Amino acid sequence: xxKNKAAFVGSFIVFAICMFLFFPLxxxxxxxxKLIFMSFPIQGRDGYNFMGIIGSLMFIGAIILLFNxxxxxxxxxxxxxxxxxxxxxxxxxxxxQETLATGVAxxxxxxxxxxxxxxIDNNMDAECNLILHNHSNEAVTVELEFIDSFFSEDDMRMxxxxxxxxxxxxxxxxxxxxxxxxxxxxxLSNVPNHIDSGMSFSIHIKLTGGNKTRIL
Numbered sequence: 001x002x003k004n005k006a007a008f009v010g011s012f013i014v015f016a017i018c019m020f021l022f023f024p025l026x027x028x029x030x031x032x033x034k035l036i037f038m039s040f041p042i043q044g045r046d047g048y049n050f051m052g053i054i055g056s057l058m059f060i061g062a063i064i065l066l067f068n069x070x071x072x073x074x075x076x077x078x079x080x081x082x083x084x085x086x087x088x089x090x091x092x093x094x095x096x097q098e099t100l101a102t103g104v105a106x107x108x109x110x111x112x113x114x115x116x117x118x119x120i121d122n123n124m125d126a127e128c129n130l131i132l133h134n135h136s137n138e139a140v141t142v143e144l145e146f147i148d149s150f151f152s153e154d155d156m157r158m159x160x161x162x163x164x165x166x167x168x169x170x171x172x173x174x175x176x177x178x179x180x181x182x183x184x185x186x187x188l189s190n191v192p193n194h195i196d197s198g199m200s201f202s203i204h205i206k207l208t209g210g211n212k213t214r215i216l
Contacts, residue, residue, distance in 0.1 A: 007069035014062035015085060021055050025093050025105070028215055038082075039089065097135040104209030106136035109216040110177060113203030115146075115159055119196045122189040126162055128182045130203050134172035140209060143167040144180070147204040147215065157194045159203060161186055167208070 002008050022039050033041035033049070040055040042048065066081060067074050097106050113130030134140050145167045146159040165184040172178045188194055207214045 001072050002069060003071040004069040007065045011062045011065035011069060014058055014065065015081070018055050018059050018062065019085065019089060021051065024089055025096070038085070102136050102138065103140055104142050104207050104212045104214050106134055107140060107142060107172065107207055107209075107214070107216075108133045108135065109203075109205065112201050113205075115162070115200045115203060117158065117161065117195060117198050119188065122187065124161065124186040124188050124194075126182075126184045126186050128159070128162055128180075128203065130180050130205070131177055132170065132172050132180055133177045134174060137174050139171055139173050141169065141171040143208040144170050145206045145208075147206055149200060149202050149204040157191070158198060159200055161188070161191070161194055164191070 019039070022041070024039070033044050033052075035041075035043035037052075037056045038059055040049075040052040040059065042052045042056065063078060063082075067078060070077055093108075097108060110131040110133050113128065115126070115128040117127075118125045128146070132142075143166075146162040148158050148160045162182065162184065164186050168180075168182060170178065170180055205216050207216060
C-alpha cells in the first residue's frame with residue numbers, strides 16, 4: 001500500500017504544520033476572511049494573507065506527497081485525510097474546552113447568532129441574539145464586542161455598530177449556556193458609512209477576559 005515511506009511520513013508532518021499555523025484557538029482567523037481555501041484565510045479585510053497563501057501551497061504539496069507515496073487506495077486515503085483535517089481541529093478544541101480550558105478560553109459561541117438593524121431618521125433600532133457556552137467549572141466574565149462579518153467595497157459598518165453602546169459585560173455561569181440578548185437605540189448622527197437596515201445571521205465577536213482576547 002505504501003510505496004514511499006519517507007514521502008508518506010513527510011506528508012503528515014506537513015499536514016500537522018498546516019494545522020498548527022491556523023489552528024482556530026484562541027482566535028479563529030476564518031471569521032475575518034473573505035476568501036478561504038480549506039482552513040486557510042487567503043484574503044481578509046486588509047488584503048491578501050501571505051501566510052494563508054503559503055499554508056494553502058503547503059497543503060497542496062502535502063496532498064501531492066501523500067498521493068505519490070501510496071501504491072493503492074490513493075483516492076480513498078486522500079478523501080479520508082481531508083475529512084479528518086476538516087473536523088479534527090474542532091474536535092480537539094471541544095476536548096480541550098471540556099477538560100483543561102479556563103477563563104475566556106473555555107467560552108464557545110453556539111450557533112451563528114443573529115442581528116437586526118432598522119434605521120429611523122438618525123437613530124437605529126439594533127437587536128442582537130447569540131448563545132455563549134462556558135465549558136469550565138467556574139463562572140466566567142467577559143467583555144463582548146462585535147466585528148463586522150460582511151465586507152462590501154465601501155466597508156459599510158453593520159454588526160460593529162453595536163459597539164457604540166458597548167463593550168458589553170457578560171457573565172456565564174459554570175458549565176452552562178447563556179442566551180445573550182442585546183437591544184439598543186443607537187445615535188448614528190456622527191457615524192459615517194453605515195447600513196440603513198439589514199439582518200445578519202453569522203455574528204462575529206471579540207471576547208476579552210483579563211489580558212486574553214478571542215475572536216469567535
